[in-house]
Structures are given as C-alpha cells and as structure tokens.
Amino acid sequence: GPAAAGAAALAASVAGRGARVRVVACDAGDRAALEGLLTGVPADCPLTGVVHAAGVLDDGVIGSLTPGRVDAVMRSKADAAWHLHDLTRELGLDTFIMFSSAAATFGSAGQGSYAAANAFLDGLACYRRAAGLPGISLAWGAWVHRAGIGRNLSEGDLARISRSGVADLDAQEGLTLL
Numbered sequence: 001g002p003a004a005a006g007a008a009a010l011a012a013s014v015a016g017r018g019a020r021v022r023v024v025a026c027d028a029g030d031r032a033a034l035e036g037l038l039t040g041v042p043a044d045c046p047l048t049g050v051v052h053a054a055g056v057l058d059d060g061v062i063g064s065l066t067p068g069r070v071d072a073v074m075r076s077k078a079d080a081a082w083h084l085h086d087l088t089r090e091l092g093l094d095t096f097i098m099f100s101s102a103a104a105t106f107g108s109a110g111q112g113s114y115a116a117a118n119a120f121l122d123g124l125a126c127y128r129r130a131a132g133l134p135g136i137s138l139a140w141g142a143w144v145h146r147a148g149i150g151r152n153l154s155e156g157d158l159a160r161i162s163r164s165g166v167a168d169l170d171a172q173e174g175l176t177l178l
Contacts (some may be wrong), residue, residue, distance in 0.1 A: 001023060001024055001025025002023045002025065005096050006021075007023050008023075012062065018044060019132075022038075024037060028052070028076075028079075028080035028083060028084065029076055029079045029080045031083045031087075032119055032130075033087075034087060034150075035085050035087055038087050047088065047093065048092075048093060048157070049093055049094055049095030049096070049097070050084050050093070051095070051099075052080060052081050052097065052098040052099065052121075053099040054080055054081075054095070054099070055099065056076040056077065056114075056157055057073070057114055058070075058072050058073050058113060058114070059114065060112065060113075061090070061112060062112045063135040065112055065113055070112075070113040070116075073113040073114055074116075074117050076117075077120070077121060078120040078121065080120055081120070081124055085124060085128060089128075093133070094134060095134050095136075096125075096128060096133065096135050096136065096152075097136045097137075097138065098121040098124065098125060098135075098137045098138070098157070099121075099138055099140060100118040100122055100125075100137040100138055100140065101115070101118040102139045102140065103115040103138055105139050107177045116138075118139070122139065125126065125136070125137035134145070140174065141167070152174075
C-alpha cells in the first residue's frame with residue numbers, strides 16, 4: 001500500500017509515463033476486501049491483467065508445521081490467488097500471472113507449506129488455461145537471499161537452498177526475466 005517503502009516514487013514514475021496510478025493496501029487473502037478493491041476499478045480503465053506476486057515464508061519440516069503456520073503461507077499465496085481467479089474470471093483478462101517457486105517443482109527441505117502453496121499456484125494456472133482463461137505460474141528460484149522474502153534465512157537455510165543447484169537472482173535480474 002501507500003506506506004510501503006518506495007511506493008510513492010514508483011507511483012510517480014509510472015504516472016510520469018502516462019498511466020493513472022492508485023496505490024492502495026488490501027489483504028488479497030480477504031475475499032470481501034479484494035472484491036471491494038476490484039469493484040472500485042473505474043469502468044473507463046478496466047482491469048486487463050493480474051500479477052500475483054505474494055512472497056511469504058514460514059519454513060519448517062512437515063512435523064513442525066501447525067495449522068496457523070500453514071495458514072500464514074496459504075492465505076497470502078493460495079487463498080489470494082483463488083480469490084483473484086474467482087473475482088476476475090468473467091472480466092476477459094489478457095494476463096493472469098502468479099509468482100510461484102521452484103520449491104513446488106523440485107521440493108525444498110524445510111519448506112512444506114511454501115512448496116504446497118506454490119504447487120497450488122501451478123495447478124491454478126493449469127486450471128485457468130483448461131477453462132480458456134489466461135494463466136501463467138512463474139516458478140522462480142531464489143531471489144536476493146539477504147533482502148525481501150529471504151532476509152530472515154539462516155546460514156543453514158541458505159546452505160540447504162544452495163544445494164538445489166539454482167543460483168539466486170538479484171531484483172534487477174528477476175524483473176528483467178519477468
């Protein structure tokens with residue numbers, strides 16, 4: 001939302017290129033809140049694409065995961081993606097992109113809920129395409145491990161992740177690939 005670091009500068013940069021910009025905070029895992037946000041999209045500037053880029057971790061092996069820990073990850077990734085799908089499927093979107101993770105494809109020790117949430121995104125993309133809707137799930141490898149989603153990873157976590165053989169991306173590399 002507007003209080004996020006860099007939000008005002010980003011909005012100004014995008015507006016400077018001729019786009020109308022509105023920065024809002026919304027819990028996309030809350031269906032009613034998301035529906036309210038989408039209802040506010042002006043008719044003269046219809047929504048044509050969705051990029052769901054939620055990134056949340058609560059690492060732990062399966063036996064250590066409580067329902068609350070699993071829900072923290074599922075709400076941001078899977079629930080929000082489903083709400084976006086359900087609330088926009090009749091809008092004729094051109095694009096529906098979800099940031100997934102290679103953890104869902106290759107498995108990732110200690111990331112049970114994260115791997116499951118991202119597998120859901122991969123499945124939702126397939127479901128959407130089978131229904132004739134746009135749907136892309138980008139299975140990223142690790143992004144900047146010292147910032148963002150990886151800022152709280154321990155040296156042990158980093159060592160475990162590095163064994164996957166996938167090099168991490170810095171923010172510029174990831175955005176260029178997108």
